[in-house]
Amino acid sequence: MKKNNTKYTSVSRLALTVGFLSAVFSGNALAAGELHLYNWSNYFPPSLLELYEKETGTKVSVDNYASEDDLLAKLQAGGGGYDIVFPGTSTLGIMVEKGMLENIAVNKMENFDKLLGSFKTIAGDENRDFSAPYMWGTTGFSYDPASVPGNKLEESWKELFEPKAELKGNIAMLNEMSDVWNAAAYYTGIDKCTESPEEAQKILDLLLAQKPDVKLYSSEGTIDRMIAGEVPVHMQWNGAAHRVKAKKPDVVYVYPKEGTSFWVDNMAIPKDAPNMEEAKKFINWMMRPDVAAEASNYTGYSNAVKGSGEFLKEELKADPAVNTPESYGERLRAFKTCSPKSKDLREKVWTKLKS
Known part of the structure; x- marks a missing residue:
């Protein structure tokens, strides 16, 4: 599928640049590494892949699946070597039940408090031990x-x-x-x-x-x-x-x-993820308001992070397909x-x- 080359809004670009400079000059830039994501096609902004690599030195690649049945089948067969997957709520529950995911204590991550209250729990992962919300719709x-x-x-x-x-x-x-x-x-x-x-x-x-x-x-x-x-x-x-x-x-x-x-799509880490610690840092990073907003601006879906609204494109806020009428x-x-x-x-x- 053709990628959406959505450009940053001026506010979003500024926020992301500030985040990058802050990481560099505070000495908190992460060590170089790599991450492999497994996600729906056309559902993750290339701009964030580039930004994460700039901020951390970590290269991020994405493979795509056509359905969550394919996602489950591949992981159950032991294939992929993926660090982060993006299951919907029902698939997330199956993965937790079958012991396919690592308990990464999302509820104790630094940016967990930035989530909207209603997304701090989810069926099948009530304490948010295994997953963080990505997009919802x-x-x-x-x-x-x-x-x-x-x-x-x-x-x-x-x-x-x-x-x-x-x-x-x-x-x-x-x-x-x-x-x-x-x-x-x-x-x-x-x-x-x-x-x-x-x-x-x-x-x-x-x-x-x-x-x-x-x-x-x-x-x-x-x-x-x-x-x-x-x-x-x-x-x-x-x-x-x-x-x-x-x-x-x-x-x-x-x-x-x-x-x-x-529905809510989530970020989780498979049990056998080869880059476990880097994957945890990435999920915490994705709960940053400016980062979550950039994902929303690209995908056209809402995110679950407080403070992200100021970085959203105006057309996203105005579309009843995204901003559900009361x-x-x-x-x-x-x-x-x-x-x-x-x-x-x-x-x-x-x-x-x-x-």
């Missing part, structure tokens, strides 16, 4: 008014699960089990942590009925795909929608009325820790859908 869908019937779609998952005739075969879904399952559960009114095989079957029936109308399932390239007009409607994360709107201002991001998933607050659905039985049903539904 929502999962809804985007559409191009010029390419849909009547130039407007209803604020409902119905537009994806029962698309209008003109849109059949021309909508795109994310290739993420939890996002697709949750949306279908919200639309059918079924608890997303259901343990009922009958209710799981209803969700499967809905997804199988929708499948002929789906042009593709993909979590990569969603920004470029919408900008190029390859599909008029795309299940999408809000930060990606924001970046689409930078090129196509009329594109609309929808918070479906039946429920919109609210009137939509009741539509947000937080992550829930589901039982093994419920997770098993979800996985069986996903396997049948993708077979």
Whole structure:
């Protein structure tokens, strides 16, 4: 995917420069080393990689995965040699439960107090022993008014699960089990942590009925795909929608009325990370307000660090896709820790859908 060459705002550039000079002249610059990150594509600003190397002498590289299933599979197979990974809440819980992550006592790091209170805990890592928040956002869908019937779609998952005739075969879904399952559960009114095989079957029936109308399932390239007009409607994360709107201002991001998933992506260190101490320093550095803001300015997602707002681009603050309107607050659905039985049903539904 093409990288976003977002330029610093003047305030952000100044703050980052001050941070660099402060580190150098205080003698706190870290020893040279290397770090290997494993993250979603197009989800980490190259500017921060360069800045960290300037401040510390440590070279940082990034490899990308296409789904969190791929992330789990690779780490479970013992591959990669990565120092920092970026799991979402459900994957984070699985990793903690399976002993895949190092306890790095994030709650005792110097910059932990800079986090907003609601992000100092998370399901599956309640004490923040294993993880720090990276970005947070929502999962809804985007559409191009010029390419849909009547130039407007209803604020409902119905537009994806029962698309209008003109849109059949021309909508795109994310290739993420939890996002697709949750949306279908919200639309059918079924608890997303259901343990009922009958209710799981209803969700499967809905997804199988929708499948002929789906042009593709993909979590990569969603920004470029919408900008190029390859599909008029795309299940999408809000930060990606924001970046689409930078090129196509009329594109609309929808918070479906039946429920919109609210999620947090996190930074964590695998058990066998080759550069453990350097990785801890990097995670602490990422909780610095100016650094967190630069990540938000690039990704189009909100961060969890107090004081970062003054470094954010104005267009980020003004976009309802990123700055959720208060009137939509009741539509947000937080992550829930589901039982093994419920997770098993979800996985069986996903396997049948993708077979």
